[in-house]
Amino acid sequence: MESTMKEMRGGESVLDLSPRATVGGGVEDVYGEDCATEDQLVTPWTYSVASGYSLLRDPHHNKGLAFTETERDSHYLRGLLPPAVATQQLQEKKLMDNIRKYQVPLQKYMTMMELQERNERLFYKLLIDNVEELLPVVYTPTVGEACQKYGSIFRRPQGLYISLKEKGKVLDVLKNWPERSIQVIVVTDGERILGLGDLGCQGMGIPVGKLSLYTALGGVRPSACLPVTIDVGTNNEESLKDEFYIGLRQRRATGQEYADLLHEFMSAVKQNYGEKVLIQFEDFANHNAFTLLAKYGTTHLVFNDDIQGTASVVLAGVVAALKLIGGTLADHRFLFLGAGEAGTGIAELIALEMSKQTKIPLEETRKKIWLVDSKGLIVSSRKDSLQHFKKPWAHDHEPVKDLLGAIKAIKPTVLIGSSGVGRTFTKEIIETVASLNEKPLIMALSNPTSQSECTAEEAYTWSQGRAIFASGSPFDPFEYKGKVFVPGQANNAYIFPGFGLGLVISGAIRVHDDMLLAASEALANQVSEENYDKGLIYPPFTNIRKISANIAANVAAKAYELGVATRLPRPANLVKYAESCMYSPVYRSYR
Ligand SMILES: NC(=O)C1=CN([C@@H]2O[C@H](COP(=O)(O)OP(=O)(O)OC[C@H]3O[C@@H](n4cnc5c(N)ncnc54)[C@H](OP(=O)(O)O)[C@@H]3O)[C@@H](O)[C@H]2O)C=CC1
Numbered sequence: 001m002e003s004t005m006k007e008m009r010g011g012e013s014v015l016d017l018s019p020r021a022t023v024g025g026g027v028e029d030v031y032g033e034d035c036a037t038e039d040q041l042v043t044p045w046t047y048s049v050a051s052g053y054s055l056l057r058d059p060h061h062n063k064g065l066a067f068t069e070t071e072r073d074s075h076y077l078r079g080l081l082p083p084a085v086a087t088q089q090l091q092e093k094k095l096m097d098n099i100r101k102y103q104v105p106l107q108k109y110m111t112m113m114e115l116q117e118r119n120e121r122l123f124y125k126l127l128i129d130n131v132e133e134l135l136p137v138v139y140t141p142t143v144g145e146a147c148q149k150y151g152s153i154f155r156r157p158q159g160l161y162i163s164l165k166e167k168g169k170v171l172d173v174l175k176n177w178p179e180r181s182i183q184v185i186v187v188t189d190g191e192r193i194l195g196l197g198d199l200g201c202q203g204m205g206i207p208v209g210k211l212s213l214y215t216a217l218g219g220v221r222p223s224a225c226l227p228v229t230i231d232v233g234t235n236n237e238e239s240l241k242d243e244f245y246i247g248l249r250q251r252r253a254t255g256q257e258y259a260d261l262l263h264e265f266m267s268a269v270k271q272n273y274g275e276k277v278l279i280q281f282e283d284f285a286n287h288n289a290f291t292l293l294a295k296y297g298t299t300h301l302v303f304n305d306d307i308q309g310t311a312s313v314v315l316a317g318v319v320a321a322l323k324l325i326g327g328t329l330a331d332h333r334f335l336f337l338g339a340g341e342a343g344t345g346i347a348e349l350i351a352l353e354m355s356k357q358t359k360i361p362l363e364e365t366r367k368k369i370w371l372v373d374s375k376g377l378i379v380s381s382r383k384d385s386l387q388h389f390k391k392p393w394a395h396d397h398e399p400v401k402d403l404l405g406a407i408k409a410i411k412p413t414v415l416i417g418s419s420g421v422g423r424t425f426t427k428e429i430i431e432t433v434a435s436l437n438e439k440p441l442i443m444a445l446s447n448p449t450s451q452s453e454c455t456a457e458e459a460y461t462w463s464q465g466r467a468i469f470a471s472g473s474p475f476d477p478f479e480y481k482g483k484v485f486v487p488g489q490a491n492n493a494y495i496f497p498g499f500g501l502g503l504v505i506s507g508a509i510r511v512h513d514d515m516l517l518a519a520s521e522a523l524a525n526q527v528s529e530e531n532y533d534k535g536l537i538y539p540p541f542t543n544i545r546k547i548s549a550n551i552a553a554n555v556a557a558k559a560y561e562l563g564v565a566t567r568l569p570r571p572a573n574l575v576k577y578a579e580s581c582m583y584s585p586v587y588r589s590y591r
């Protein structure tokens with residue numbers, strides 16, 4: 001590129017970064033024109049009113065058969081649509097009828113993705129009105145299968161792909177995205193997609209799915225959401241051999257090469273969108289996730305969903321569950337299978353909340369929490385060889401090699417699965433936990449369903465109906481000895497949409513742990529007596545927009561309290577304000 005541009009400018013490099021007077025100062029200039037010196041090339045941006053054929057193919061504005069007679073006249077649509085005029089409700093009915101006929105989940109997923117690309121408002125109308133039914137389609141578990149098969153089902157690109165090929169040009173890539181005003185970015189490098197491992201570039205399904213929930217569940221407008229996949233290669237041998245694989249066909253870049261691309265991305269985002277854009281890290285492997293969060297936590301508005309969002313949702317479930325299992329947080333003993341992002345993230349937030357409640361130092365409250373990894377119970381004799389995020393959990397105890405041994409030694413009241421390995425809560429494990437507790441709290445967090453540590457049926461049957469159970473991916477209600485048990489879905493989808501909305505509406509510039517506690521508290525407060533009666537420790541997703549507004553308000557209130565909010569003055573009623581900011585998918589009328 002450099003040589004081409006040199007030629008265009010008669011040999012002088014335009015990439016010369018030495019200070020030079022710019023035309024208009026460049027403050028908040030999103031098009032790059034004002035930042036350019038007079039002798040630099042600028043892009044001739046134009047915007048035109050969509051009409052006719054292009055209007056029908058613009059997913060933001062397309063309404064299909066719902067264009068009225070008047071709109072058809074004034075927007076040159078005559079003849080481009082059949083004569084019938086349909087309401088949005090009728091379109092929704094037809095699509096839901098179609099989706100319900102499909103037996104294969106992936107078919108439902110593809111139908112929804114096609115709809116999103118064809119008629120965005122109708123897509124969100126369906127998702128908002130049928131959230132319980134469609135969440136498993138656009139999110140876990142189906143999105144996991146979609147990522148695995150992304151290359152084969154790939155039709156039109158969604159989101160922004162930033163690969164090693166774009167090194168040195170990331171800012172230009174961001175400028176290729178059609179929207180200028182971005183509020184939330186969800187970014188993955190595809191190395192730990194759900195519990196399915198390294199899916200490389202095909203992990204794009206995750207940022208796309210998460211951002212659909214930002215809009216449907218949290219009300220952030222779709223045009224302000226940007227899904228990004230950073231492609232540094234993949235170590236997935238199957239993908240590397242797959243002729244339909246859509247990513248870079250090389251093994252993962254690591255070390256400085258990886259850090260440099262990520263740094264270029266983080267800098268370009270701040271340069272292009274400013275300081276208030278939220279960057280949500282999603283499904284990075286833990287050897288990068290903790291480092292990135294620590295590195296950029298002080299300079300950018302960053303949030304790691306797997307570490308922090310998961311922690312907030314699980315703490316909410318545990319606090320809510322206390323109504324059913326009794327005691328205070330500090331009265332319980334926690335045992336985790338899995339000591340990675342989710343496991344240690346949750347453990348830390350529980351310990352923090354315990355410490356705040358009891359005034360006992362964090363170092364002490366951590367001792368009520370134990371974790372098992374692939375090598376057994378984390379104990380002090382292992383400390384030197386542990387990854388840094390596991391070290392705070394290396395308590396004094398003799399070595400224990402497996403989960404069953406750890407349960408017998410620690411006698412937990414709460415058992416949490418965050419291992420990414422399916423069926424690890426065996427009959428013996430659940431029976432042992434149930435023999436120690438009248439009402440054991442069991443959370444099988446791993447996604448998708450195939451990786452869940454146990455099923456709802458197994459948890460209820462093996463505990464003889466005594467377990468309080470929640471899982472990362474949804475399970476149907478299960479009838480045991482005449483009683484119907486409804487499992488809750490312990491998934492960060494309860495938290496991140498409202499959390500992000502809270503940051504956006506307050507103009508927050510940094511994330512703080514107290515905001516995670518605030519989100520968690522707001523969620524726990526939404527569980528009703530009626531929910532508890534069914535054994536539920538989370539409210540149903542049907543009320544999610546109300547829940548998200550409450551979470552957003554609590555998070556925003558904390559941002560103002562901490563002095564990191566920039567939207568001033570502070571709105572008096574933050575719940576109402578959050579609701580008023582939410583995107584509505586109802587069709588607009590065109591002049
Ligand atoms: N419900 C929700 O909202 C969320 C669920 N998750 C799910 O949690 C799972 C884990 O994610 P994450 O924490 O990011 O992953 P990580 O890779 O960071 O951590 C996995 C942990 O599990 C341990 N582990 C793996 N296999 C075994 C085994 N057979 N026995 C004991 N321990 C084992 C690993 O041990 P070692 O360190 O020794 O390798 C590691 O400590 C995924 O399935 C993910 O989908 C994640 C985020 C949110």
Ligand SMILES: CC(=O)C(=O)O
Pocket residue numbers: 140193194195283305306446447472491492493
């Ligand atoms: C839910 C989620 O973020 C995960 O499983 O990774």
Ligand SMILES: [Mg+2]
Pocket residue numbers: 194282283305306
């Ligand atoms: Mg995740």
